[in-house]
Amino acid sequence: MSEFSNENISFWSDSVELPSFTALDKDIETEVLVVGGGISGLMNAYQLTMRGHEVTIIEGNSILSGTTANTTARIMAQQGLLYGQISKQKDEDSARLYYDSQMEAIDEIENIVNKHDIDCDFKRVDGVIYAVYEDSVKDLKKEAEVYKTLGIDGNLFRNEMKLPFETSAELVMKNQAEFHPLKFLQTILEVLKEKVLQFMNTRAVNP
Numbered sequence: 001m002s003e004f005s006n007e008n009i010s011f012w013s014d015s016v017e018l019p020s021f022t023a024l025d026k027d028i029e030t031e032v033l034v035v036g037g038g039i040s041g042l043m044n045a046y047q048l049t050m051r052g053h054e055v056t057i058i059e060g061n062s063i064l065s066g067t068t069a070n071t072t073a074r075i076m077a078q079q080g081l082l083y084g085q086i087s088k089q090k091d092e093d094s095a096r097l098y099y100d101s102q103m104e105a106i107d108e109i110e111n112i113v114n115k116h117d118i119d120c121d122f123k124r125v126d127g128v129i130y131a132v133y134e135d136s137v138k139d140l141k142k143e144a145e146v147y148k149t150l151g152i153d154g155n156l157f158r159n160e161m162k163l164p165f166e167t168s169a170e171l172v173m174k175n176q177a178e179f180h181p182l183k184f185l186q187t188i189l190e191v192l193k194e195k196v197l198q199f200m201n202t203r204a205v206n207p
C-alpha cells in the first residue's frame, strides 16, 4: 500500500502500471540485499547486477510507492545555493568534485535511457534558481561567482528569463535534465525481472 493517500496520487503514479511482487515467506541466501524499492534501491540493484552481483530487493510496501513516485522529477546538479556552501564549509576542490559527481550521474541516467531505449521523456534542460525580491539577489550573485571559480557552466540574469511570474534575478545552470521517473524505472524493473529477486510487503527490521 502506498504511504500517500489515493486522493493525492501523483501524475507519475497515475500514468504507469507497475508490477507487483509476493512477500518473502522463507529464508533465502543472497550476495547483496537491497532494502527499499525506490529509485535509490533500484539503481543500486541495477548497477550491481550489471557488474555481475547477485541481488535481492525487499520493499516494505509496494515497489515505487515511496517518495520517488511523488517528486518534481528534476535531475539536477543545481541543488539550492550549494556550491558556495561546500566551498566555505570544506574547500573548492570538494565543491568541484561534488559538481562533477552530479553531472556524471546525469550523464549516467542519459546513457541508461539510450542503452535500453527508454521512453521516459528524458530531456536536457537548464536549471534555474531565482530571487523574487531584490534582497536575495546578492546571494545569487555570490553563488554565480562560485560557479565562475569552479568552472560551472551557468550565468546570472537580471529578470531576463521571462519566467511566468515576477523575479529580480535568475541563476542558470546549463545542461541539467528532467524525466518521467516511473516510466524510467518501469523499464529498469523490466531489465531486472529475470536477474533480481524482488519481494514487496517485506520490511527489514532490527533484530
Ligand SMILES: Cc1cc2nc3c(=O)[nH]c(=O)nc-3n(C[C@H](O)[C@H](O)[C@H](O)COP(=O)(O)OP(=O)(O)OC[C@H]3O[C@@H](n4cnc5c(N)ncnc54)[C@H](O)[C@@H]3O)c2cc1C
Pocket: 035, 036, 037, 038, 039, 040, 041, 058, 059, 060, 061, 062, 063, 064, 065, 066, 067, 068, 069, 070, 071, 072, 073, 074, 075, 076, 202, 203, 204, 205
Ligand atoms: C516533494 C519532493 C520533491 C522532490 N523532488 C526531487 C527532484 O526533483 N529530484 C531529485 O533528485 N530528488 C527529489 N526529491 C528527493 C527524492 O525523494 C529522492 O531523490 C528520491 O526519490 C529518493 O528515493 P529513495 O529510493 O531514496 O526513497 P523512496 O522512493 O522513498 O524509497 C524508499 C523505499 O524504502 C522502503 N523502505 C523504507 N524502510 C524500509 C524497510 N525497513 N524495509 C523495507 N523497505 C523499506 C520504503 O517503503 C520506500 O518504498 C524530492 C523529494 C520530495 C519530498
